[in-house]
Amino acid sequence: xxxxxxxxxxxxxxxxxxxxxxxxxxxxxxxxxxxxxxxxxxxxxxxxxxxxxxxxxxxxxxxxxxxxxxxxxxxxxxxxxxxxxxxxxxxxxxxxxxxxxxxxxxxxxxxxxxxxxxxxxxxxxxxxxxxxxxxxxxxxxxxxxxxxxxxxxxxxxxxxxxxxxxxxxxxxxxxxxxxxxxxxxxxxxxxxxxxxxxxxxxxxxxxxxxxxxxxxxxxxxxxxxxxxxxxxxxxxxxxxxxxxxxxxxxxxxxxxxxxxxxxxxxxxxxxxxxxxxxx
Numbered sequence: 469x470x471x472x473x474x475x476x477x478x479x480x481x482x483x484x485x486x487x488x489x490x491x492x493x494x495x496x497x498x499x500x501x502x503x504x505x506x507x508x509x510x511x512x513x514x515x516x517x518x519x520x521x522x523x524x525x526x527x528x529x530x531x532x533x534x535x536x537x538x539x540x541x542x543x544x545x546x547x548x549x550x551x552x553x554x555x556x557x558x559x560x561x562x563x564x565x566x567x568x569x570x571x572x573x574x575x576x577x578x579x580x581x582x583x584x585x586x587x588x589x590x591x592x593x594x595x596x597x598x599x600x601x602x603x604x605x606x607x608x609x610x611x612x613x614x615x616x617x618x619x620x621x622x623x624x625x626x627x628x629x630x631x632x633x634x635x636x637x638x639x640x641x642x643x644x645x646x647x648x649x650x651x652x653x654x655x656x657x658x659x660x661x662x663x664x665x666x667x668x669x670x671x672x673x674x675x676x677x678x679x680x681x682x683x684x685x686x687x688x689x690x691x692x693x694x695x696x697x698x699x700x701x702x703x704x705x706x707x708x709x710x711x712x713x714x715x716x717x718x719x720x721x722x723x724x725x726x727x728x729x730x731x732x733x734x735x736x737x738x739x740x741x742x743x744x745x746x747x
Contacts, residue, residue, distance in 0.1 A: 532729035563591030569710035579615030651744030661742030
């Protein structure tokens with residue numbers, strides 16, 4: 469299963485009206501940086517989607533640092549970008565892949581399968597000296613029919629049930645870097661550690677220089693797991709778990725869910741336990 473395209477292919481599609489392009493560049497800690505970069509230069513025809521404005525809801529007591537967007541508002545945003553159920557959609561970010569993967573997951577969650585991440589992102593595009601523009605495309609009108617894929621999403625209650633059960637009903641995968649998983653550092657969330665029982669698979673290990681590694685490699689990354697058994701993937705706020713979700717699907721896993729609230733939602737409930745160190 470392949471969920472990515474390369475820059476050469478996209479360059480050939482720039483005048484194809486059936487292909488829609490989405491710019492998802494964002495910098496944690498500098499929320500307006502991505503939009504500024506977009507206004508300075510972007511792939512021709514690309515519409516900008518802001519992580520905290522279009523791809524998330526406002527933060528509240530629970531739900532994590534990047535709660536899923538209101539579905540109707542997200543529907544309006546993609547329709548204004550000319551995306552209907554017939555379009556092929558390509559998402560890109562600066563090059564690491566996590567923000568484009570967030571958009572990819574959201575659009576698939578709404579039932580649209582013809583969506584891909586651009587390998588190497590904007591970095592690879594500009595290094596190849598492919599065309600860029602400052603011209604911002606006009607909002608357009610399209611109609612998108614939502615077919616929610618509820619099997620893609622794990623609720624807080626579902627994760628709590630997995631943790632509370634003596635017999636493991638699903639494997640929890642923590643996608644953050646090793647130091648945060650082990651509880652050695654925690655720069656953002658209330659308490660350091662990981663959800664009890666979770667194994668560690670750093671999301672960036674599935675990519676090389678912004679390109680998703682192939683299915684064979686992803687199979688080896690998750691070789692200790694049964695591809696027919698349920699898996700729930702999470703990170704700090706549901707963003708960097710999305711590349712791991714993609715990688716698991718590339719590896720042939722059948723029952724993969726994203727815990728959108730992720731660790732930041734888990735620790736928003738003070739009674740919830742956390743583990744430190746490796747399992």
